[in-house]
Amino acid sequence: MNVNDLKIVLKVAEQKSIKQAAESMDLLVATASAAVKRVETSLGVTLFQRSTRKLKITSAGEQALSQLAQAVALLNQVEQQSKHMLGTIEGEIRLSAPSDLGRNILLEWLDAFMDSYSKVSLKLHVSDSNVDFYRAPLDVALRYIPYNNESVYGFKICDVPRVVCASPAYLAQCGRPEHPSDLTSHNSLLYELKGTLHHAWTFTRNGEKFPVRVGGNRAANDADLVRRWCVSGKGIAMKSALDMSTDLLSGRVVPILQEFTAPPTELWLICPSRQLITPAIRKLREHLTQHCQHLLDSMRVQGLIR
Structure with a gap:
């Protein structure tokens, strides 16, 4: 099979359209269609179920395409490694x-x-x-x-502390919590992912755990929104120190409850x-x-x- 044909097939699968794949690769539709047919003939399977309105990946195509994607990626890696030997x-x-x-x-x-x-x-x-x-x-x-997660493969970039922080304006208006239990009387800014609201915050000090269920009037599935709310004085957030770094270094937000440690995370x-x-x-x-x-x-x- 021709590598360029494989790349066209993968682009068709990504775009769910032969026409759109051809346009994105500056090809004629007939050229892209012919490439799909050549790959299907070589594999002996139908990758796509075609109709006048849409294109759908077949069950056999699902399995074949994942393997083709790995094969193309591996070929690209070999090419890159060859160039790397030349310092490129x-x-x-x-x-x-x-x-x-x-x-x-x-x-x-x-x-x-x-x-x-x-x-x-x-x-x-x-x-x-x-x-x-x-x-x-x-x-x-x-x-x-999560810290010490052994189920992932890749490169660990760094350990990342979590910080609990708020804007000076919020603390001036609502007071500064001195203990995790004080958070129950504050407005916490919450993160939600896949329908799960992260409102159970845990702290440790000298080996002792202090779990607390926080609440607030704002939650988002976008971590950037939580940060923006925190900077604008809407409440208290528990966030990655990297996410809040610019705001912490500029003084737009300040760390609180520093005698207690929130669970760290890792960036991979x-x-x-x-x-x-x-x-x-x-x-x-x-x-x-x-x-x-x-x-x-x-x-x-x-x-x-x-």
Whole structure:
């Protein structure tokens, strides 16, 4: 099978349309259609169920396409590694990033990375949802995961403290909580993912746990909105220190309950498999690790995090 034919088939699966796939790849519709037929003939299966109005992936196609995607990615990796031996870092990186970190911190870092490696191109997908690498057109995903989670594969970027914080204006109006139990009388800004409201906050001090169920009048499935509400004085938030770093360093928000420790998290660059890691992705990992560590060190120097 021709590699270019495989790439066309994968684009058709992504777009759910031969016409749209052809347009996105600057091809004639007839050329894309012929490529699909050649691959189907070679595999001996029908990948797509066609009608005049829509195109649907068949059950056999679902299985075949996931394997074809891995095969194409592996071929791309071999190509990238060959170029890496010649000192060249290039190719496309399809990256998913969390909403808050992606919009407010990561963009500047990615711009600097691409300035350093001008032959690298980027497709950025911003979302807090879990990633399905076999359905989504992604190579890697930057995600916060629970501390010491052994079920993921990829590169750990850094440990990330969580901070409980509020704006000076909110604290001036509503008072500063001195103990986790005080949070029950405050307006907490809550994060919701897949219908689950994260309103059970846990703290520790000297080995003792202090669980508290918080409440408030605002919740969102977008972590960036929670941060914005916090900065604008709407309540108290528990967030990743990286997400809040710019606001903490500028004084727009201040940390509270620093005698207590909220559960930390870890930032990982998650990959579907070792075989799909390209030299460009390895360089990106180094770049992100350096910037995250610098930002965390800056907050520690100012006493904003431990």
